[in-house]
């Protein structure tokens with residue numbers, strides 16, 4: 001293996017320590033902790049575990065955590081009613097509705113019902129628009145976490161060729177906008193892209209978020225490129241042990257032979273997502289309170 005391993009867990013721990021310090025300063029200035037509300041609709045086991053770990057991380061960072069669990073049969077009106085009360089609640093600075101939602105609930109309507117100033121996921125159309133035109137807003141956690149790893153690894157990204165594979169509203173599109181704002185030359189590839197291999201091979205910076213396990217082989221990657229693997233896929237362990245394991249969208253073993261640096265799965269982008277969620281909560285809390293931005297939380 002020639003690539004440097006980008007240790008997402010270590011970067012996330014460092015960010016969480018900064019967030020805890022900024023959270024403590026907020027608490028001193030305002031006399032109350034920053035608060036994050038997480039809404040979980042349905043009883044999906046994996047989502048339940050994930051929401052519990054967010055709540056734990058929130059408390060560890062010295063913030064207040066509110067968890068709201070609604071049954072899988074909840075109506076859209078019930079979700080909207082809960083969001084209206086969280087929007088009004090002064091102790092709540094950030095609101096996250098765990099996705100995906102049950103089929104009877106319109107995801108767009110729910111996201112648009114979150115007050116944009118409390119939208120710590122950065123999914124509201126107003127925050128998406130702000131990112132698109134370069135205004136200050138709340139930025140989606142996963143792409144912002146990827147950008148932080150890239151900046152730590154490469155410093156200035158100006159002039160580099162960046163390829164983002166995947167164009168979802170929560171990862172691919174905001175990632176491309178962040179890289180453009182860093183003066184990269186950005187290409188966005190997707191399922192209809194012709195000759196993905198040659199597009200990928202142009203990338204100095206490659207971010208992959210497609211949800212297809214081990215799809216990008218090392219042979220496609222430009223030697224020395226920095227590779228950020230957003231994919232989280234649970235697959236059966238090939239040793240036939242009957243257990244499952246987590247893998248990314250990139251074929252890590254072959255990619256690590258040619259890349260300059262690469263994120264592992266697990267231990268790469270995932271831990272950064274949660275750390276950035278906490279960071280966004282303190283950023284939202286300070287803005288709502290009319291306080292100046294905390295320098296420690298700048299990107």
Ligand SMILES: NC(=O)C1=CN([C@@H]2O[C@H](COP(=O)(O)OP(=O)(O)OC[C@H]3O[C@@H](n4cnc5c(N)ncnc54)[C@H](OP(=O)(O)O)[C@@H]3O)[C@@H](O)[C@H]2O)C=CC1
Nearest residue numbers: 142166167168171190191209210211230231232269270273
């Ligand atoms: N680490 C973390 O914190 C997070 C990880 N994830 C993971 O990231 C991955 C992507 O998530 P998300 O963006 O929500 O996924 P979506 O399913 O919403 O989007 C997938 C995108 O990949 C494109 N795509 C699918 N197959 C191919 C292919 N063979 N070649 C090129 N492009 C392809 C699709 O193209 P088209 O638009 O044409 O359909 C689409 O734009 C998943 O594994 C998810 O679990 C997601 C969020 C957070």
Ligand SMILES: Nc1nc(=O)c2c([nH]1)NC[C@@H]1CN(c3ccc(C(=O)N[C@@H](CCC(=O)O)C(=O)O)cc3)C=[N+]21
Nearest residue numbers: 096097098099100121232266267268269270271273274
């Ligand atoms: N409104 C909303 N916002 C989200 O940000 C959101 C969401 N809904 N729905 C689900 C996806 C997925 N997601 C992950 C975050 C962290 C890890 C993570 O920390 N993963 C660990 C591994 C965890 C394990 O072992 O299972 C890692 O990669 O090292 C994974 C996935 C956020 N999401």
